[in-house]
Amino acid sequence: MRVRHQTDNVEAIVAATIEAMEAVKGKEIVTLDLREITTAVTDYFVICHAASKTQVDAIADKVEELVFEKTHNKPYHVEGRDNTEWILIDFVDVVVHVFLESKRSFYKLEELWADAERIVKEIDE
Secondary structure (H helix, E strand, O other), X not given: XXXXXXXXXXXXXXXXXXXXXXXXXXXXXXXXXXXXXXXXXXXXXXXXXXXXXXXXXXXXHHHHHHHHHHHOOOOOEEEOOOOOOEEEEEOOXXXXXXXXXXXXXXXXXXXXXXXXXXXXXXXOO
């Protein structure tokens, strides 16, 4: 049995992440539950995309801010801030992916983890 949990409030991190994405109008918010996949390195992926690099950056900022405000967790690691086409925010048990729309279409991360339970959050326009 593998143990990979960093925090006791994984669901709170996911909820705060989704709330942050919604606040900055992230598109097609999807949560992938990876807990049943033995090769997964985390429990959840939370994914969204944005129309511009400015919005990608704003969503990532809001995710970090709101997760800390609500759960007192800071990211273990953040990647992609230099080009803001795909920002990855690693909270260990939850890994957040904020894509520029074209990069999300190109990398098709959800298809790579097709065995995961997929939870789609609908956003009112």
